[in-house]
Amino acid sequence: MPKAGIIYNDIKPIACRTAEELKDKLISWGWEVYMATGVGGILGYSSPNRPVCHTAINHLNPPGFDGDMSFAVVLGGDGTVLSACRQVAPYGIPLLTVNTGHMGFLTETYLNQLPQAIEHVVEDCYQIEERAMLTVQLFRDDLLLWEALCLNEMVIHREPLTSMCHFEVQIGNHARVDIAADGLIISTPTGSTAYSLSAGGPVVTPNVPVLQLVPICPHSLASRALVFADTEPVTIFPANHNQLVMVVDGNGGCYIMPDDQVRMQRSPYAARFIRLGPPEFFRVLREKLGWGLPHIAKPTSVELP
Structure with missing residues (x-):
């Protein structure tokens, strides 16, 4: 049957x-x-x-x-x-x-x-x-604390008030980059028409094998959306003294402490x-x-x- x-x-x-x-x-x-x-x-x-x-x-x-x-x-x-x-x-x-x-x-x-x-x-x-979907994971001292599948986007920001955050982001084996913004969005092509679009990111057709990083209200004229191959894993190191919040697909998430790491890669x-x-x-x-x-x-x- x-x-x-x-x-x-x-x-x-x-x-x-x-x-x-x-x-x-x-x-x-x-x-x-x-x-x-x-x-x-x-x-x-x-x-x-x-x-x-x-x-x-x-x-x-x-x-x-x-x-x-x-x-x-x-x-x-x-x-x-x-x-x-x-x-x-x-x-x-x-x-x-x-x-x-x-x-x-x-x-x-x-x-x-x-x-x-x-x-x-x-x-x-x-x-x-x-x-394509993302596997989003939060690690503390190499201990997996939280994970989720993501179809649209992963967002990191500060709560309860919006204010400047500092991030170090590593894409693949490239050197880390510093970003100062109200938050960060890592988006799939499907998510390019969601929060990423509202934050000024480009629309990406669904069959293009890329991800994009979009700073939310960046404090730099040089900080703009970045599109990169989805074969590259992404690691985010929060460079803040306060806890942050991670939200996946606008739905749920977890708190991020200063020494935590958020790791993302294209899901199998x-x-x-x-x-x-x-x-x-x-x-x-x-x-x-x-x-x-x-x-x-x-x-x-x-x-x-």
Whole structure:
């Protein structure tokens, strides 16, 4: 019996109702169905007194979600999609993402299109687009304190107030560089349209194998976004006397003490998205962010006297 999964946002009634209806439909078609909420992929926060507070990257999968699962349907917004990716990426489960939220930048289809979409998926009429993810880890004296999978970005900043922080950053085997800014963002191509974009970073198409470092409000005219190969690991050494906070995918994270190290590298796991047609990134940019829309009035050629 083929096996499918459903991951849904349980605080949205429409997502809960749709999940139950979809489950009944798949079972009537002869599928074994497992359900889970997006809560399982939400990252917890550690505390300064008890920093070891995380679940290992490959232990976030809900019961029944494993390598034998053909696909999973995600019902929610971008936050639910990010959570679902952390839950199933280690098992390579393809995700059909259905928007029940607002922006839905990461979603493939809408609720009113779900009946047709699920028929295509059940009949294997789809493509799979893989998106690179990051493995983010916090070390103290070579002891792993916290780790997470990251699809969008990792951010380090000071709390509770925004103020200048100092960082030493090493990319690959290159010499460390010093950056003074309110914070740092390390972004994947998928995350280039999220926080990184708001901080002045470039938009990167998803198939380009790069990462980018974006200082937040840097205190230097020379500190600008840097794009580099995703084969290069990144280590961040906080050069501050106060603790900092690390946030992954805008969701959860941990405290960073002055002698800690944050290490990042491209994860061996990728987010696998079901596409019902050829991926069209520029169309998504246009529809969601208004990029490349034609001007209402274009200049016309005028003959000079």
